[in-house]
Amino acid sequence: MFGRFRRYGPTFTLSLMGVRLYVLTQPGDLRGPYRDEGAEPAVPFSSFQRLMEVAPGRPYDVQADKAAHGPWRRMFLSALGPAGLQALLPRAQAVIQAHLSQWEAAAGGSCIASLFREVRLLAVDLAIDVIAEVPLPPGVQRSAFRDKLLCFLDGLFGLPIALPGSSVARALAAKEELVAALGPLLAADRLRMAEQWRAAGSRYSALVDALTTGSAAAATDAAATAAAASGKEGSGAAQPASSPPGAAARVTVRDAVISGFMALGFDSERAAAVSVLHAVVAGADTTRFALFNTLALVAMSPRVQEEIFAEQQRVIAAHGPELSVRVLLLGSVGAGAAAATPYLDAVVREAMRLLPATPGNMRRLTADLRVATAAAGNKGGAASELVIPKGAMVWRFVPLQHCLDPVCWDGNTAVDVPPHMDWRNNFEGAFRPERWLSEETRPKYYYTFGSDSHLCVGQNLAYMEVKLLLALLLRKYRLRLEARDMLARATQMFPFIIPRRGTDRVLLESCVA
Ligand code: HEM
Structure with missing residues (x-):
């Protein structure tokens, strides 16, 4: 996903089990949906919905x-x-x-x-x-x-x-x-x-x-x-x-x-x-x-x-x-x-x-959402704006968000995976519990x-x-x-x-x- 962020910028779409999702990464764009403003929690996958309903055709969702x-x-x-x-x-x-x-x-x-x-x-x-x-x-x-x-x-x-x-x-x-x-x-x-x-x-x-x-x-x-x-x-x-x-x-x-x-x-x-x-x-x-x-x-x-x-x-x-x-x-x-x-x-x-x-829960928009779409690494470049329509699904993909942590990440988009998340190639540098022990390094x-x-x-x-x-x-x-x-x-x-x-x-x- 970090690769997609590098390529497409802070907002991009993907398809998961036939469902189109907008992945959002900017705190300002995510704030409303995750505070139930103009959005509600929803799991758009039919297997999940069927298994969780009370009886056929009787869905239940107290969260929404x-x-x-x-x-x-x-x-x-x-x-x-x-x-x-x-x-x-x-x-x-x-x-x-x-x-x-x-x-x-x-x-x-x-x-x-x-x-x-x-x-x-x-x-x-x-x-x-x-x-x-x-x-x-x-x-x-x-x-x-x-x-x-x-x-x-x-x-x-x-x-x-x-x-x-x-x-x-x-x-x-x-x-x-x-x-x-x-x-x-x-x-x-x-x-x-x-x-x-x-x-x-x-x-x-x-x-x-x-x-x-x-x-x-x-x-x-x-x-x-x-x-x-x-x-x-x-x-x-x-x-x-x-x-x-x-x-x-x-x-x-x-x-x-x-x-x-x-x-x-x-x-x-x-x-x-x-x-x-x-x-x-x-x-x-x-x-x-x-x-x-x-x-x-x-x-x-x-x-x-x-x-x-x-x-x-x-x-x-x-x-x-x-x-x-x-x-x-x-x-x-x-x-x-x-x-x-x-x-x-x-x-x-x-x-x-x-x-x-x-990987993070999704939200269904109950109102149109305006988001920034400036490409990653395009510092100083003009930000374009995108309107995501009411009814669309938006997603904060948790591992990607952790990649973009402003305390742990220096903003370098030239790498495949930021070092603080790269447990494959940089285990000792990535898995560092000590980072939680000081206010300066705490994610x-x-x-x-x-x-x-x-x-x-x-x-x-x-x-x-x-x-x-x-x-x-x-x-x-x-x-x-x-x-x-x-x-x-x-x-x-x-x-x-x-x-x-x-x-x-x-x-x-x-x-x-
Ligand atoms: C490591 C274990 C767990 C993880 C990673 C986890 C993760 C999450 C996440 C990401 C949400 C937010 C869902 C959303 O935004 O729609 C959530 C909500 C929730 N979790 Fe957990 N959870 C864990 C364990 C538990 C346990 C043990 C319970 C016990 C009953 C629990 C009960 C709930 C409930 C009831 C909510 C809904 C809260 C609300 O909508 O106000 N979770 N969990």
């Missing part, structure tokens, strides 16, 4: 609904705020630890046989147990449920062909089985939400006010209980996963998605099940690619691993071995929480800057989690999960890719990296005496 989006977003922010993260941390740690134990048992602790496969399974378990907190009863076989979810996710960006055997056809069948399994499990949530909805006079904002106020109180009680139980401020491990009986319930992601569906007039058992699939989709694929990309880059850098290890040793000496929210997340999460692991934080941001887990463009009106509400949960995995792994092991050029040899780079079969083995070298 101006009235519902605000309260819905507030529900998520409450569910995934500091107290929510505190409650979810023990769950995340249990899931990650279980997978680590399986990896260790499978190869005598010497390797992860297929990084791609293993983090995919891990991300789906995190989506089930941590994001959606799906109450899978013992009767439902987890492996079969997980397989169906994977099948559903595989179809989302498949070619829009629902012929037997195609990924979309298989995903549609898996969706029906998932809906049938989930519907009854969510009956109590749905009825409770319907009751609260009526009590709030069927006004979404009032419902959210009532739920989030109660949730904040529950969170404060829960945090105090956790601190008292562990004797340490901000400790996550002693925190119960749900509120004790009688206490105000904390808001969950499940509540957020089910309420969003209700706000748009869907209150059936099927709609509740589809809403939970939406939550799983929001977190599962993104998290898996974040885990894969980050582990791959870290495994390529013994230097970065040593730095993480040294920081972990300091954390253990200062706070004990427990991985709490305070240890894992920065001051932005939770009043007064200091950054105990700034280097780990920098590593995760740097990995997600260099290899973003998503200005970082769009892996979107921006503005739809900035990802799950980003702190995602950071927490990735950091947990890295900390747990690197306290015990040094990672090494068996095929050091695994990323360069990948069979697919877009929209996600998929490694060539057999090249994604990660060697685990014990560093514990």
